Amino acid sequence: MRAEILATRDLPALAPTLTHLFELLHSESATPRELATVVEADHALAARVLRAANSAFYGPRSGVSSVSRAVMALGWSKIESLAIAVGVWHNILPHRAAELRLLWRHAVRVGAAARLIARRTGKLGSDEAFTAGLLHDIGRAVLLLRHPEHAALLLSTAGDDPAREREILDVGHDQAGAWLAEAWRLPASAVAAIAHHHAPTDRSPATTPGVVALAENWLRHIERADGSDLGVAPWPDDFDTLSRELGDPFEFRSAVFEVAEPLETLLGEMRG
Numbered sequence: 001m002r003a004e005i006l007a008t009r010d011l012p013a014l015a016p017t018l019t020h021l022f023e024l025l026h027s028e029s030a031t032p033r034e035l036a037t038v039v040e041a042d043h044a045l046a047a048r049v050l051r052a053a054n055s056a057f058y059g060p061r062s063g064v065s066s067v068s069r070a071v072m073a074l075g076w077s078k079i080e081s082l083a084i085a086v087g088v089w090h091n092i093l094p095h096r097a098a099e100l101r102l103l104w105r106h107a108v109r110v111g112a113a114a115r116l117i118a119r120r121t122g123k124l125g126s127d128e129a130f131t132a133g134l135l136h137d138i139g140r141a142v143l144l145l146r147h148p149e150h151a152a153l154l155l156s157t158a159g160d161d162p163a164r165e166r167e168i169l170d171v172g173h174d175q176a177g178a179w180l181a182e183a184w185r186l187p188a189s190a191v192a193a194i195a196h197h198h199a200p201t202d203r204s205p206a207t208t209p210g211v212v213a214l215a216e217n218w219l220r221h222i223e224r225a226d227g228s229d230l231g232v233a234p235w236p237d238d239f240d241t242l243s244r245e246l247g248d249p250f251e252f253r254s255a256v257f258e259v260a261e262p263l264e265t266l267l268g269e270m271r272g
């Protein structure tokens with residue numbers, strides 16, 4: 001099955017630049033100059049980084065014309081979210097704008113929540129948690145490419161359900177995504193989150209599968225609350241022990257959306 005998934009028609013390769021970029025972004029010692037050199041080697045990414053640095057989205061800055069200045073202006077985390085948006089998600093689903101938008105929106109919300117949970121509980125690096133959140137459901141893009149006729153199953157918000165996918169497609173998006181992420185040599189902590197976010201052995205914010213599972217649980221709770229006026233509790237039930245560290249639920253929620261909302265439009269802005 002692994003070989004079949006990786007041989008999915010139209011499934012692209014990861015640009016070698018991206019592998020190098022992820023290594024640098026996750027190494028302690030990389031300098032902005034090294035990062036800029038790698039970005040410059042990928043013309044498409046370099047153009048997008050420049051455009052991002054000059055776009056209103058990142059604040060009005062006029063005339064950032066070199067990649068190294070753009071790298072400095074944007075910072076590690078924004079470069080990484082750009083690379084994941086463009087080099088991973090858009091790379092897999094270049095011709096499915098509507099589906100891509102839905103999956104990306106979920107990714108940035110889970111990523112932003114995972115980052116804030118990691119930051120406030122202090123048991124995991126917040127950038128690591130963010131990356132894991134942005135990538136956790138990449139298998140849904142792979143399965144969508146492979147089984148477009150099952151888009152309804154693969155895109156449903158209530159879905160995100162590997163057990164159901166296994167029944168119908170013989171493989172869940174957790175496993176399919178992990179195979180792809182390993183083949184693409186994505187960061188190990190992201191691979192772990194992709195593989196185990198639906199059944200983490202440790203349901204705590206100390207590991208990437210744990211923090212993504214918590215973020216996802218929180219988001220589902222919030223989205224359910226938004227759709228009803230039934231007065232859903234501000235934190236999900238199993239957040240009892242975490243709620244003190246995470247602070248006021250309404251403030252937490254706006255802090256997550258403040259990060260997530262501008263990122264939601266990133267793919268649209270970066271197209272072309």
Ligand SMILES: [Fe+2]
Pocket residue numbers: 106110136137160216
């Ligand atoms: Fe998810």
Ligand SMILES: [Fe+2]
Pocket residue numbers: 136137160161173174197198
């Ligand atoms: Fe998932």
